[in-house]
Amino acid sequence: MSRAGEISYAGPSPLGESGYRTGLTWNTSSRARARAASIVAEHRTERTEVVRDAHLRFEWAAHAVRSPELLTVVQETIGESVAVENTFLMIKWPGRDFPVPWHQDGTNPRMQLDPARSVAAWLAVTDATTVNGCLQVIPGSHAAGYHGYRREESGAKRGKALGVQGMFNGPHDRGVWLPLDAGQACLMDARLIHRSDSNSTVGARIGLNIRYVAPGAIRSSGSHSPSLYPLSGSDW
Numbered sequence: 160m161s162r163a164g165e166i167s168y169a170g171p172s173p174l175g176e177s178g179y180r181t182g183l184t185w186n187t188s189s190r191a192r193a194r195a196a197s198i199v200a201e202h203r204t205e206r207t208e209v210v211r212d213a214h215l216r217f218e219w220a221a222h223a224v225r226s227p228e229l230l231t232v233v234q235e236t237i238g239e240s241v242a243v244e245n246t247f248l249m250i251k252w253p254g255r256d257f258p259v260p261w262h263q264d265g266t267n268p269r270m271q272l273d274p275a276r277s278v279a280a281w282l283a284v285t286d287a288t289t290v291n292g293c294l295q296v297i298p299g300s301h302a303a304g305y306h307g308y309r310r311e312e313s314g315a316k317r318g319k320a321l322g323v324q325g326m327f328n329g330p331h332d333r334g335v336w337l338p339l340d341a342g343q344a345c346l347m348d349a350r351l352i353h354r355s356d357s358n359s360t361v362g363a364r365i366g367l368n369i370r371y372v373a374p375g376a377i378r379s380s381g382s383h384s385p386s387l388y389p390l391s392g393s394d395w
């Protein structure tokens with residue numbers, strides 16, 4: 160499923176050759192783990208897997224999107240004026256089949272993000288490991304631009320429903336795992352191809368996904384006009 164009028168946006172990344180950056184911190188690991196424990200307590204009964212717009216629902220997430228180190232690096236990457244376009248909290252419960260297919264955060268049927276003016280972040284609320292479903296990325300995959308995508312056949316309601324067309328949903332020979340401790344974060348070019356596996360441990364794996372944009376980053380198709388949550392700058 161790729162649509163007429165979409166732009167490929169092939170080319171270099173503001174995050175360099177790899178198209179991603181790790182080694183960032185959004186909170187102390189002990190505070191992140193305490194937060195994870197309360198999220199688990201709140202959602203254990205329903206086994207909620209995805210909470211959309213977490214930054215509008217939870218005060219801790221509204222703080223997380225503006226955590227100083229993360230926001231500074233986002234501003235260095237896309238400029239001083241920054242808004243949140245979207246967040247979702249993803250909980251991988253033990254024993255659930257919940258892989259996320261290879262996908263690119265900056266393209267969907269509603270819009271495309273200009274990769275020079277947008278960046279995606281993934282914040283580890285619990286530790287994220289290769290066995291509980293940390294991200295796997297394909298370094299440099301941003302450079303070829305946006306690809307066509309398909310709707311995931313199962314689980315489409317709960318998470319990322321769009322996978323890169325023609326890509327098998329499993330490890331890739333160029334894939335690199337990004338394990339993170341609770342409280343750490345990574346940034347990804349909006350075109351970087353990434354995925355995650357199901358959680359095969361006995362504890363929950365929790366991550367917060369954020370799409371940050373600068374003014375003019377969003378090309379929307381049709382009448383969709385995203386509601387932005389400005390964090391800095393006066394151009395909104």
Ligand SMILES: O=C(O)CCC(=O)C(=O)O
Pocket residue numbers: 249259264279280281292293294319353354355356366368
């Ligand atoms: O949390 C996950 O496992 C997947 C998140 C993701 O794919 C994303 O950040 O776009």
